[in-house]
Amino acid sequence: MDIDKDDQLMKLPNLVLQRKRLLSDRARKSLNIYCQLYSPCNRYLAAGDNTGSLSVWNISKAVAVATSEEVPQEEDEAARRAVLKCEGVHSGTVYALCGVEDDFFSASGPEIHAWKWKNLTTDGNTTPCFTLYTSDPSMKTIEGPVEINNLSWDTTSNTLLAACGDGRVQMFNLAAIASNTNAASVQMVQKTRRAIDTQGGMLHSVASLTKNRIVTGGEDGILRLWDTSGEHARMLESASTLKSKKKGKRTKWISVVLVDEQECWLLCGGGFGMSLYSLNSFMKVTNFSSSEPMNITDAKYTENGVAGVGSDSVVRFWAMNGDLQREIVCVPRFLFSVVFHTVSTEYGDTKISTIAGSGPLINIVTEMGNCTSLALEV
Numbered sequence: 489m490d491i492d493k494d495d496q497l498m499k500l501p502n503l504v505l506q507r508k509r510l511l512s513d514r515a516r517k518s519l520n521i522y523c524q525l526y527s528p529c530n531r532y533l534a535a536g537d538n539t540g541s542l543s544v545w546n547i548s549k550a551v552a553v554a555t556s557e558e559v560p561q562e563e564d565e566a567a568r569r570a571v572l573k574c575e576g577v578h579s580g581t582v583y584a585l586c587g588v589e590d591d592f593f594s595a596s597g598p599e600i601h602a603w604k605w606k607n608l609t610t611d612g613n614t615t616p617c618f619t620l621y622t623s624d625p626s627m628k629t630i631e632g633p634v635e636i637n638n639l640s641w642d643t644t645s646n647t648l649l650a651a652c653g654d655g656r657v658q659m660f661n662l663a664a665i666a667s668n669t670n671a672a673s674v675q676m677v678q679k680t681r682r683a684i685d686t687q688g689g690m691l692h693s694v695a696s697l698t699k700n701r702i703v704t705g706g707e708d709g710i711l712r713l714w715d716t717s718g719e720h721a722r723m724l725e726s727a728s729t730l731k732s733k734k735k736g737k738r739t740k741w742i743s744v745v746l747v748d749e750q751e752c753w754l755l756c757g758g759g760f761g762m763s764l765y766s767l768n769s770f771m772k773v774t775n776f777s778s779s780e781p782m783n784i785t786d787a788k789y790t791e792n793g794v795a796g797v798g799s800d801s802v803v804r805f806w807a808m809n810g811d812l813q814r815e816i817v818c819v820p821r822f823l824f825s826v827v828f829h830t831v832s833t834e835y836g837d838t839k840i841s842t843i844a845g846s847g848p849l850i851n852i853v854t855e856m857g858n859c860t861s862l863a864l865e866v
Contacts, residue, residue, distance in 0.1 A: 519539065519846075519847060521824065523535065523584055528590060530832040532546060532548075541577065545850075551840060574614040580597050582595065582596050584636060585639070591604050618674045645663075651692060662677060688707070692706050712725070780802075784798045785824050795826060795828070797823035797843060803823065818853075820844065826844075827842050828840075828841045841853045
């Protein structure tokens with residue numbers, strides 16, 4: 489055989505390896521992390537991304553290493569990496585995670601996977617406990633599957649709520665599988681699911697309240713309060729977040745609706761910025777100011793007010809009266825998720841926030857309000 493051909497054949501494995509590394513590097517750079525969830529034991533963090541994958545980190549160890557002095561480089565790098573990754577478990581982007589005691593749900597379109605923290609963190613089992621569907625997965629359409637943009641859990645009725653891209657809220661009553669997850673009980677839940685057509689276009693968020701009520705927000709920029717107690721859901725209140733449509737400006741979408749624990753306030757964010765509504769009157773009471781125009785993608789209540797992230801690299805903190813208190817710049821260019829939590833480490837409990845967005849990095853911000861240099865790599 490020709491010597492030159494032998495050399496070319498010898499180089500083939502190296503070329504294949506280089507191609508895989510190049511594609512992997514491109515995938516990392518185009519990665520977006522859309523949602524995060526902490527485990528009930530306060531030691532683990534899960535995140536969903538645009539590759540349909542779930543990643544789990546030992547956040548307790550990562551924070552302990554970050555706050556320690558003179559940590560070896562190998563140990564520091566190991567703490568940054570995910571301890572478990574469920575590659576491509578969803579058919580599309582994972583936009584939502586929702587925790588229910590020792591379990592949690594991850595959603596793409598049209599499937600919702602159920603997981604147990606113990607199976608993932610102790611056993612390393614990357615197979616879902618069971619799967620629910622918002623539509624028949626065998627039915628193919630030109631538009632493709634309808635995405636699931638948000639999940640919420642109704643504790644009073646053991647119902648999982650899914651805000652979908654077709655303008656519907658899918659409701660799964662999981663009481664039937666509270667103690668048994670066999671195929672028959674899962675099929676029963678699937679058959680008895682309900683759907684609320686909000687008639688408002690694509691839904692981005694849903695929040696549950698007591699007394700069989702839910703709040704929805706989506707592309708049309710209208711907040712809607714629903715009573716789901718009857719056979720057919722009934723709209724109780726609605727409020728528009730739209731500003732005047734001068735010079736052909738497009739409508740202002742709603743990306744997040746969030747109810748406080750006392751069910752007094754409704755936090756609403758989106759293309760218009762962020763506002764606070766009274767749940768008693770369903771009227772706006774506060775507009776949250778900002779030094780720059782902002783599109784809010786996620787928001788949370790804090791001990792002293794609210795925080796929001798969006799179409800830039802800044803986390804903003806406001807008082808409840810709308811005054812901007814501080815801004816923190818993070819690594820990702822665009823931010824999609826912010827979570828506040830108390831993490832248990834060997835040195836005690838530490839209050840942190842984790843911020844994720846475009847790119848394979850998750851920033852950790854300390855309770856002092858400073859962004860640390862630690863970023864968790866997917």
